[in-house]
Each structure stands twice: as structure tokens, then as C-alpha cells.
Amino acid sequence: MGVVLALDQGTTSSRAILFDHAGSVVGVAQQEFEQHYPRPGWVEHDADEIWNSQHAVAVEVLAKCDCKASDVEAIGITNQRETTLLWDRTTGQPIHPAIVWQDRRTAGYCDSLVAAGHGQQVRDTTGLLIDPYFCATKIHWLLENVPGARARAERGELAFGTIDSWLIWKLTGGRVHVTDVTNASRTMLLNLRTCQWDESLLDLLSIPAALLPEIVESSEVYGETDAQWFGETIKIGGAAGDQQAALFGQNCTRHGMAKNTYGTGCFMLMNVGEQPQRSENKLLTSVACSAAGRREYALEGSVFVAGAAVQWLRDGLGIIESSSDVESLARSVPDSDGVYLVPAFAGLGAPHWDAYARGTLVGLTRGTHRGHIARATLEGIAFQVADVFDAMQKDTGMNIAELRVDGGASANDLLMQFQADIMKTPVVRPKVIETTALGAAYLAGLAVGFWKDIHEIESIWEAEKVFTPSLSESEVEHRRSRWAEALHRAQAWETEA
Ligand SMILES: Nc1ncnc2c1ncn2[C@@H]1O[C@H](COP(=O)(O)OP(=O)(O)O)[C@@H](O)[C@H]1O
Numbered sequence: 001m002g003v004v005l006a007l008d009q010g011t012t013s014s015r016a017i018l019f020d021h022a023g024s025v026v027g028v029a030q031q032e033f034e035q036h037y038p039r040p041g042w043v044e045h046d047a048d049e050i051w052n053s054q055h056a057v058a059v060e061v062l063a064k065c066d067c068k069a070s071d072v073e074a075i076g077i078t079n080q081r082e083t084t085l086l087w088d089r090t091t092g093q094p095i096h097p098a099i100v101w102q103d104r105r106t107a108g109y110c111d112s113l114v115a116a117g118h119g120q121q122v123r124d125t126t127g128l129l130i131d132p133y134f135c136a137t138k139i140h141w142l143l144e145n146v147p148g149a150r151a152r153a154e155r156g157e158l159a160f161g162t163i164d165s166w167l168i169w170k171l172t173g174g175r176v177h178v179t180d181v182t183n184a185s186r187t188m189l190l191n192l193r194t195c196q197w198d199e200s201l202l203d204l205l206s207i208p209a210a211l212l213p214e215i216v217e218s219s220e221v222y223g224e225t226d227a228q229w230f231g232e233t234i235k236i237g238g239a240a241g242d243q244q245a246a247l248f249g250q251n252c253t254r255h256g257m258a259k260n261t262y263g264t265g266c267f268m269l270m271n272v273g274e275q276p277q278r279s280e281n282k283l284l285t286s287v288a289c290s291a292a293g294r295r296e297y298a299l300e301g302s303v304f305v306a307g308a309a310v311q312w313l314r315d316g317l318g319i320i321e322s323s324s325d326v327e328s329l330a331r332s333v334p335d336s337d338g339v340y341l342v343p344a345f346a347g348l349g350a351p352h353w354d355a356y357a358r359g360t361l362v363g364l365t366r367g368t369h370r371g372h373i374a375r376a377t378l379e380g381i382a383f384q385v386a387d388v389f390d391a392m393q394k395d396t397g398m399n400i401a402e403l404r405v406d407g408g409a410s411a412n413d414l415l416m417q418f419q420a421d422i423m424k425t426p427v428v429r430p431k432v433i434e435t436t437a438l439g440a441a442y443l444a445g446l447a448v449g450f451w452k453d454i455h456e457i458e459s460i461w462e463a464e465k466v467f468t469p470s471l472s473e474s475e476v477e478h479r480r481s482r483w484a485e486a487l488h489r490a491q492a493w494e495t496e497a
């Protein structure tokens with residue numbers, strides 16, 4: 001049996017999924033791992049725990065499906081992006097826990113870079129905003145704060161990697177140190193046009209080039225796994241950041257096609273073709289996956305809190321038992337009765353970028369009950385996504401014909417219908433919503449000829465359900481203007497981020 005093994009290394013869990021030639025899921029194994037919060041605003045992962053859990057689920061899924069290593073045509077890797085690790089090239093030991101993308105410890109350093117006037121240079125070169133979100137200032141922090149790290153880095157003894165690099169390094173027994181170009185485009189060190197490390201940014205941040213991995217394409221064979229991991233060797237044929245992998249897995253391979261992933265947060269990406277379109281509306285520009293031998297770019301809007309707001313209803317308020325209960329509770333009322341929830345629990349991401357905003361619940365009356373709050377929570381997710389969607393249409397001057405959706409909360413029909421209503425655009429949910437892993441599988445499978453070309457995989461994608469807009473124009477306008485008002489109340493609430 002020929003299969004492709006996708007390793008999906010996410011922020012809270014490691015998953016391994018086997019796909020067959022029809023793009024169907026053959027088996028899944030998943031392990032959660034620990035989140036470390038050593039100080040307010042800091043988030044760390046144990047890199048060895050990431051590797052051990054990822055290796056364990058890969059072994060588990062193969063055993064579950066009765067597959068041998070020789071049945072696996074290739075491994076494709078997809079990962080939480082921006083999470084930053086330095087390790088010793090000789091011993092393979094990390095010199096510090098991985099600093100996770102959500103970590104805000106470099107906010108002060110970022111402010112000083114902005115104050116010194118480097119914002120435009122960073123924007124023009126990398127397509128990103130100066131923010132602790134990206135790797136560059138995290139590397140700088142590690143070099144400044146781990147004793148001896150800078151000298152060791154300058155002597156070429158240390159390696160930097162995002163989680164794709166770390167997994168490839170481990171899988172190949174320390175023989176291959178690479179990163180794929182989509183992950184590289186989230187470091188704030190990549191020149192978007194040349195797709196090479198940018199020397200002027202390395203100088204600006206005092207980062208020695210000797211640390212950096214070689215940049216490779218998302219779909220090519222990087223090496224083989226060490227035989228100790230699966231009994232026999234397996235080719236590693238692809239890697240991509242999870243949001244770019246999802247864009248690819250949704251077959252958004254043509255200019256103007258967009259997807260939104262509803263997980264803990266929301267990430268909307270649009271394929272903008274072969275030019276790195278610059279945003280005038282505070283979106284980010286990154287490299288998209290391409291298996292067609294040309295460079296392609298994506299515009300991205302990241303919303304920090306989406307499904308996490310539903311978890312707050314469950315864990316913080318205790319008004320639902322599991323996340324999926326939110327839909328029936330929200331359906332217990334005909335509308336939110338004027339209640340709006342702005343889930344700015346961690347500030348606001350795109351397109352507002354307000355670190356000082358906080359969660360806000362407005363429009364409460366004596367008649368408000370938990371059904372209205374549940375409904376307002378789902379609507380708050382959809383309104384945030386609609387703001388990003390508008391920014392994307394403004395930036396590109398294009399009408400996005402439909403929004404393809406995936407991720408845990410895309411299972412919620414009420415949310416998807418409201419999303420379509422409020423954006424006045426169809427929302428399309430595919431049959432396979434494991435699109436992140438599927439994208440990684442496609443990239444690896446294409447590299448080894450398991451799938452012939454991009455046209456072959458295009459024929460695999462199938463819609464499961466289309467949500468068609470049905471709210472009247474005037475109602476949409478009314479609701480969006482009330483949302484804008486609620487948003488305004490949530491903004492600039494705190495004085496310290
Ligand atoms: N039926 C549902 N309605 C709304 N939210 C949901 C539903 N099912 C899951 N979620 C939310 O989706 C998120 C999990 O989705 P997932 O794609 O696994 O996220 P991640 O990859 O970020 O961990 C959780 O935040 C959860 O609250």
C-alpha cells in the first residue's frame with residue numbers, strides 16, 4: 001500500500017496522519033504536549049518533548065494502520081511557525097527551550113527598533129511588521145541572554161531552526177540543516193524578493209550568518225530518515241509552515257483564492273501570485289507553497305483569538321461542557337439581541353494590531369442570558385475574520401469569490417453561515433478538513449512522483465458544504481457598524497501590553 005505520512009507539529013499537539021493516493025485519511029495519531037509559561041507573556045516548549053511526541057505519533061499511526069516504513073513513499077512536515085530554537089551542532093542539544101510564536105518577551109526590543117526608524121526597511125525587505133511574533137528578535141534575545149551563546153554562534157557551533165528545521169535535523173540523525181522557504185519567510189530575516197537571508201537585517205539584529213539553515217523549496221527531497229526511527233529509511237519530501245500548507249491543501253494555488261483556518265486563532269491567507277504584493281492595510285506578506293516551479297506569495301491576516309473564545313465559554317464561564325456545545329446553545333436564541341463580544345483577550349491582531357485592546361462584552365440587558373453570549377461569541381469570531389477579509393480585498397483590489405475554510409471551529413454550521421452572511425460571500429467547507437496535513441502530504445508526494453503534478457491533486461479537492469449569504473444588505477450594514485462600535489470600545493484599554 002502506498003501512502004504519504006504527514007507530520008503536523010502544532011502549537012498544542014503533535015499529529016501524524018497517513019494519506020492514500022486518493023487524498024483520503026488512512027489513520028491519525030495525536031499527542032498533546034506541555035505549554036510552559038515561565039513569566040507573564042512568555043511561552044516556551046521543550047524541543048525534546050516536541051521531537052519525542054512527534055516521533056511517537058508517527059510510529060503509532062504506522063502501527064495502527066499496519067503500515068511498514070517501506071509503504072511510506074515520503075514524509076511531509078508542517079509546523080507551528082515562528083517558534084524559535086537554537087541547538088548545539090555537535091551534541092544536538094537545545095541551548096534553551098524553544099521560544100513560542102505567542103511569546104511577547106521581545107516587545108521592548110521591537111519598540112526600540114521601531115523608534116529607531118527601522119519599520120520601513122523591515123516591511124520592504126521581509127513583508128512583515130516589526131513584532132515579537134517573528135523569529136528574528138527571539139534569536140537576538142537568546143544570543144544576548146544564554147551565557148556563552150553569542151561566542152558559540154560566531155564560532156559556528158550553534159544552529160538556529162524553526163520547528164521544520166528541528167524535525168528534519170532529528171529525523172536525518174543530525175545530517176541535514178535546512179528550512180523551507182515558507183517558514184523562512186516568517187523569521188523577519190528573509191529578503192522576500194531574492195528568498196535569501198538578508199545581510200543588512202542580520203547586521204541590524206547582530207545575528208551571525210553561521211547560525212542559519214540552508215533555505216530549500218517546500219517540495220523537494222531533503223534527505224532520508226535515519227534507519228533507527230522507523231526501522232528503514234523514508235524520504236523527507238516536503239515541508240511548509242502550517243498556514244501555507246493549509247492554503248496549498250485547500251488547492252488555493254491560483255491568484256485570488258483564499259482560505260481561513262479556524263483554530264485557536266484564525267489565519268486567513270490569499271494567494272497573490274508571483275509578486276510579493278505589499279499591504280497598505282496592515283496585513284503581512286509571506287511566501288506561499290508552490291510545486292509548479294515558480295515563486296508564489298500570500299497575503300495573511302492573523303487573528304489571535306477565535307476558537308480560544310469558545311474555550312473561554314467552556315473553561316472560564318463554564319456555560320458549555322465541550323466546544324461543540326456552543327452551537328446548540330447559540331441556536332437556543334434567534335439572535336444575539338444586541339450583545340457583542342470582542343474577544344481581544346490577547347490584544348488584537350490583523351488588521352488592527354492593538355496590543356493594548358482587551359476583551360469586551362457590550363449591549364447587555366436584564367434579558368441577556370447565556371444563549372446570547374454564546375451567539376455573540378461566534379459572531380465575534382466571524383466579525384474579526386470579516387475585517388481581515390475586507391482588508392484583503394482592499395489591498396488587492398479583487399473580489400474574493402469564495403472563502404475556503406478548515407480547522408476545528410469550521411465544523412460549526414451556525415458560525416460558517418454567519419461568516420458567509422456578514423462577508424456577503426460564499427463560505428466553502430471541503431470534505432477533508434485536515435487540509436494542513438493534506439497540504440504537507442501533497443508537497444512531499446509531488447516531490448517523489450506519488451502524485452504526478454498539481455493538476456492531479458486539484459482533482460482530489462471536493463466541497464462538503466457551501467454556505468450562501470442570506471442576510472439582507474441593510475441588516476449586514478447595521479450589524480457591522482455596531483461591531484465597529486464595540487471594537488472601538490475594546491481598543492486601547494490597557495496602558496501596558
Ligand atoms: N463545533 C465547534 N464550534 C466552535 N468552536 C469549536 C468547535 N469545535 C472546536 N472548536 C474550537 O476549535 C479549536 C480547535 O481547533 P484546532 O483546529 O484543533 O485548533 P489548533 O490547531 O489551533 O489547536 C478550539 O479552540 C475549540 O474551542
Ligand SMILES: O=P(O)(O)OC[C@H](O)CO
Pocket residue numbers: 009010011012079080081082101241242243263264265
Ligand atoms: O499551530 P497552530 O495551528 O496554532 O498555528 C500557529 C501558526 O503557525 C502561528 O503563526
